[in-house]
Amino acid sequence: LEYAGLIPHQALFTPPGSPHQHLPYVVTTVVVGVGLYATLAFTVRAFAGIYERQRRELVRREQALSRLSAKLLSTREEERRQLAGRLHDELGQTLAAARWALAAGSPQEADQLLGQAVELLRDLARELRPPLLDELGLEPALRHLVERFSAASGLKVELELTLPRGRLPRRMETAxxxxIQEALENVxxxxxxxxxxxxxxxxxxxxVGEVRDDGRGFDPGGPEGVGLPGLREWMSGVGGSLEIESTRGKGTRIRFWAPLPSPV
Known part of the structure; x- marks a missing residue:
């Protein structure tokens, strides 16, 4: 303390009985006490800041999880609604036509209509979980999907796949x-x-994946993009992300990515 200039040189050699005899010790005690208090206050403040940041992060994550759960429920409800609509509109009408054909005494026509109904059910089952995806894996299933889409829509589809060797986890392949299936359907x-x-x-x-078209484009927040938030949920479920870029008159680009898992 003397070297630092906090205590006068003479104070260390004050004669006994002097009123300033204990001054160095008092000053030392005060300085050390102030230092300890400042250190303690800084430490408490630092821990309080860390705690507050962690608390805010926890609240943010809870809110994000709540929003994600709500979106998942909304997406699943939309998928159920679409499935119910197809069952009612397509399958229901086909079965009704078969019943009318039977009532009119046309068993052959009724048989054809029932065959169409069976094929429709198979199509719906394939859309929900295509057998090729389970049996052969993602690449054959995607090639088959693109072939069927191109044949049904008349659109030219350029497909480029460079997937890793081996099978990906089932959840990843499904997502x-x-x-890609929903993006093509939106196109x-x-x-x-x-x-x-x-x-x-x-x-x-x-x-990393991408679905791009040269169509009219749309507002992703508008009615034409109603089903697209569900795509983000699929990617979020496997630790990935998805972004949609679309401008009126300039087409649409859907880009998505996920961590590369170890082949199974």
Whole structure:
């Protein structure tokens, strides 16, 4: 303390009985006490700041989880509604026509209509969980999906797949398949496109995919993009992300990515 200039040199050699005899010790005690108090106050303040940041982060994550759960419920409800609509509109009408054919004494026509109903049910089952996805894996299932889509829509589809060797986890394969399937369905319904590009491969240790069309484009927040938030939920469920870029008159680009898992 003397060296630092906090205590006068003479104070250390004050004669006994002097009123300043204990001054160095008092000053030392005060300085040490103030230092300890400042250190303690700084430590408490630092811990309080860390606690507050962690508390805010926890609240943010809870709110995000709540929003995600609500979106998942909404997406599932929308999928159920679409399935119910197809069952009612397509299957219901076909079965009703078969019943009328039987009532009119046309068993052959009724048999044809029942065959159409069976094929429709098979199509719905394939859309929910295509057998090729379970039996052969993601790449054959996607190639089959694109072939059927192109044949049904008349659109030219450029497909580029550079997937890793081996099978991906089932949940990952399902998510990637459904995202591409729903993106193509959105193109068919709304895009008015003449050409579609589908790409899925490995980039920088991640699985990266893209569905791009040259259609009319749309507002992702408008009614034409109602089913698209569900695509984000599929990717979020496997630790990935998805972004949608679309401008009126300039087409749409859906890009998605997820961590590359170990092959199974």
């Amino acid at each position: 990637l398949f459904r995202v 068919r319904r709304h895009a008015g496109a003449s050409r579609v590009e589908v790409r899925l491969g490995v980039e920088g240790g991640k699985l």
